[in-house]
Amino acid sequence: MLLEASIEEAGYPGGFKVRNIHLELDEGEVLLITGRSGSGKTTLIRAITNTIGIQGGFLHGEVYVKGRSIREYKPGELAKRLAYIPQEPWYGIIGYTVGSEFCYTQLVTSGVCDMRVLAEAGLNGREDFITYGLSAGQTQLLLWAEAMAAGAEVIVMDEPFVYLDEENRGRLLGFVGRMIREGRGLIIVDHNPSHWRSLNPRLIVLDKGVVVYDGDASGWSVEVPETTVKSKRKGRVAVEARDIWFKYPGYSWVLKGVSFTVEEGGLTVLVGGNGSGKTTLLKIVGGLLKPTRGRVTTRGRAIYIPENPLAYYSMPTPREELMYMARGDESRFLEAVELFDLRGILDSKLSNLSSGERRRLAIASAYLGGFDIYLLDEPTGGLDAYNVARVLEAVQRLLDEGKTVIAASHDSRLKGATDRIFLGGGGL
Template structure:
């Protein structure tokens, strides 16, 4: 992308962070119209703190900044909220949290009205949302949430886009579409900062690359493929067991007031196998997991479970019953020795007494898998377990799953993440309600 004129985003941070807590330092960068910066680095490297500092969000968390930020000439720590809202578009990793309106139309018009812009609902047609005007925002797909945030950002005329892990929850089609909309924003003279654990996805836009580590810049310059770390996903050996522990036979399901989301799906899981379940947004992956878990009753067909089943949802906090990993694990079994063994094996000893609120998503999932093993689970169903995980955290989680499978646990993982595909014994795709086995993972 071309660059010209005055910088839209100017950052000169000597130090910024939280009192007696994490900080980032010595960060200097400028982005002109049409420029994109992709920020990557391991979890805890300061990417989120950087975005919070640039957007002015740091003050919400009682943070401090020694330095100067400018967005289109405005200081995010001094300027009026309405002006900042009109200038900065923030798209969070979980895009549904960026929505306030309860219908698509009310969200669009409310957002524009808050920036002082009068809305024209017909414009939503351009974003493929015209049909959904009176549709409740609860229940939109991740791709639709992103398009709605995109529509409100572009139509209120934002200059700077701050985007956090935008590709995590969306399918391949929506990913390409999203990258193209960022391209259009840049071509119109806007600038953007994208935080992503998969920076390669953005290479076609010729971005600048920033790699962060421990709160400082490790690299800032032209995009270089060779600098990007790859996750070391372990190669899973084929299962040594021959016992079928879960079998779905020709199951169909529909939600109230909607058509069948799953039609005649069949699936077999053997002990020690890991199955990948993928498909476009809204295709019914989560629904199928819930049916397999016995949380939803299929309209047609049967699910046969030979053993104990557990489900870890996309929001892993919902799995827990106790406030710390130690209490959760110790309440999962009466065998103290087994707890010690699993804690050591999963490398979660340092997390035991941390409040759950302070654990990252990846850490929460690892502890939940450990708890499932302690509960002598036979079938484990995981919904989007890799969301927001850096390559290191992802490989640790993958090792955890391989370890669980080697102990005879059968696992089904619903995911969009191509990085996980090598982990699976079988991969199923669900699309248009139909479940198909496409290939073997290894």
């Protein structure tokens, strides 16, 4: 037995809790945890990885890794047995170069640094490269390399597909297959269990902090809400990009001669692999970056909503943000609250909102700002089907009002929601 968890209760004082959860993970086994946003997946993972205390939480119960309580391990010892790869992989890095990050982790967990594993992750020759310049996919591969080099027997992955393009997904599945063959155990949190069906995992479904299904993955099905939008194209050009070239300092060209037009009143999805320049292109359209060569013309005012909308807001609560953007107009404020279904979160702190709530609020706020072109960066990344549908409802509201929406994403659900895709490969 690699891992055994008997959790009577784990969570945050006065806040959310998971209850009565019993898990076992054997050699070569895959345990898949799923559930809607807010169902307790992250809290459970924090309890298993012994990080819940860092977030001010508690664990009543025991988690054993290789028969020993996680509380008895020294930090480096536990990391050698159990590796945790977060959904946002860039948070899992402290080293400024690939080599320093990789070696620092190995020296803490194993006491030695063997760079050969980096080659298996496709990062050979990049030891001196700054980690800030890695794409999300490359960062995740670096964390994988660290987990493999440490010899971790239990790998915990939170939404591992969110930031990976098709090529890197294939690479990740290769790693997973190898882990299983080597007798390691995997705990995977994913809002979409179908990603892992071929591995025949044991599935645990959480809802409101308790297990509602525990069994074979093939025995569970989930109703997927409708996720399509209806564009109301007017035939007029909202955005025209001609021969756009762009490079960041110290890097090679990200965009090479990109040209496209976007009509008013539609949803256009920019699709491309990791590091292909989707976000860069959005920022160029919004005027946040100046192209090295080429020209962008827009009809109307544009707004950019980043992947983490915290950078977008101006006020500390949703109510204040919406009132601020409505310039104190109570009727417009109420209209946006109803239109984007935000009544339940108006007085929450922005930092306490879920990813989906943050994105819907930012769209509502921008709507009140009267913008014409909405540039959304990964608006559905990491969201379950239910929340994707709600974000797309918010997008639909914009389209109904005749607004233009351009989203950068490699989420296949978003691609499927529209009829206008701008596809790029090897640089857009």
